[in-house]
Amino acid sequence: MTAYLTIRDVAKSYGRSTALHCIDMDIARGEFLALLGPSGSGKTTLLRILAGLLDPGRGTLILDGVDMTKTPAWERDIGLVFQNYALFPHMDVRQNVGFGLDMRGIRGAEAERRIDEALETVSMREYGTRRPGELSGGQQQRIAIARAIAIKPRLLLLDEPLSNLDAVLRQSVRIELRELHERTGLTTIMVTHDQVEALTLADRVALMERGEVIQVDRPEDLYNRPASAFAAAFLGSPPANLLPVAPGNAPGTVSISGVVWTPVGQVAQAVAALRGPARLALRPETLRLVAQEVPGAISGRLKAVEYMGGERLAHVELTGADAPAPVVLVRSADALPETGQVVFVLPGAVTGLYDNESGANIAPATAGEY
Template identity: 50%
Template sequence: MPAEDHVSPVTKQNADETAATDRFLSLQALTKRYGDTAAVDAVDLDVRKGEFLAMLGPSGCGKTTTLRMIAGLVPTTAGQIVVAGRDLTNVPPYQRDMGLVFQSYALFPHMSVAANVAFGLEMRGMAKADIRARVAEALQLVRLTGYEDRRPGQLSGGQQQRVALARALVIRPLILLLDEPLSNLDAKLREEMRNEIRDIQRRLGTTALFVTHDQDEALTMADRVVVMNKGRIEQTGTPEDLYERPRTAFVAAFVGRTNRFPGTGAGEVVHVGGVTMRCARPVSGPVEVMIRPHRIHLDGAGERRADDNHAAGTIIRTTYAGNVVQYDVQAGDAVFNVEQSTDATGALVSVGTAVTLSWSVANTLVFEAAP
């Protein structure tokens, strides 16, 4: 008798429910073409219920187009968008039950804060008493109680972004879509809003997709990150996966700061600008070598740590950046960027000082060079 005949109905139901949760949002070969150009090229992606997923990549990589297709603002060329088992590919935006927060806030300037937040509920024909209660709840969630009667022009950028977030959340969407919502804020406020958005999403358990070109936002906010390049997904994984175990040179270079060198592989050794270093796997021919600046140790000339790779060099530039000091070190024909915590460095090492660089095989990332 086939094995599946022995599976109980309850077990099958639990398996089906788990699969449905893991594929709460499913993009299946999602494609958008403009003439002969593929802005989004056959993207497959499953998003879990309650997950915070960041879509990361440079301008023009297809991340915003993907988000707008999910929202229904851009028609698909091919593929499917399925939410909770329902095919939404050809469903109009107002029937998709999604909340969208734009980069530009997109608030109505002539309407009060309360009216802006209430707009989506009014379009749904909700009773006025219920609207008032829901608006009050949403404004309390984003810490704007007492601002109900103000106009957007009377608010700071951060407050306007909170209004936009409240407007998206008040409808209690199946999915919250955020299109680079923090890019217009200054650095300190951007960091505060990162934490607020993440805390609110966790409290509500809302499934959220966050589009950004800022790697710090993606790494600090998301459960998983999708790195896109030229309309395709390069890699999907946790922030740690992407940073520590990048699968492509593009991901290694885009996620986090890195030294990037052309080199030549010969077995488990690579040659970079006169510097020979060991790597974790056999390679041959043209390669790209990447080493994170903060994973390189800087010691005095002639000193050698237990690390597997060493290079003698000379400091050619010193940059004090507050929490770290950045050193550019000439070693052979290559220039290595090295970062050290200011807590550990003491006095800055002067330009012209001879030093020894040390780093491990595990931190020597090697990729085949692009043809």
């Protein structure tokens, strides 16, 4: 991959607290990258550094072969869409969209044409004379996007673009954002705390935690093969079960919090790498509940069932485990027995096996595929 944007060794700290540790990333031309992470993970800090609104304490930013680390925000040609849209309330829609053109000395017919074009792209042409205050949240966001793309930016940055929209609108805007990206071909970086947004929109997702990028991958790879226990526990709703495991006394057995388990098939291959205490990540949708004991199953007691419309979420407490007994979440489309019954959990795949010491995923690469 030839990098269009290179983030090299970028760090930022405020006094004694570090907001970003040494970020290294390459983004290809035309790529849609999502910065995903919980609040405080540093994703917005990184976005602001890219926009030039924040000075990185250290590191280099190279855009299209040119070092822009020291370039002021107003010379970067980077389109930025704010979470609160930040439309200028004293200007109408056309003036807002034309602001960046005006700053570049583009006026008159050429400016009008480009304003029309930008408004057309977001299907808001007929709203030109309205004031931002007269528009709905979704419309304001479209205008904010039109304003950012009117300058033909070299990079489009979106800060939590969907977080201020209601659930119904969010869905449709998500699709529109993807279409917009395909139409304009703009290299886009989006900050979000919503994994669904990141997974559905982005070509690649950079998962961030406490100021570090812990994994950059295609959505499927990030979901199916999380590089760390944090990634496994962050992605998915509900996220992956993380069970404390250790090698069992007998060969081929695994101790889950004191419960002896004998895995079979590809699950057995996946956990064969186990040498010491680790955490086993099992996604709720890869687990099956069975009524009778079968090889490779883990026994437990059905503690609670949540009906989620179309499917159920079973909470299974492992029997005979050290207190507090781990609870495994299982997604099931079938009807479930009464709570309190003995059930067996049969894993179908291993999402990850994280060594307690190194934190690395020690399961062989093929084992996670399904």
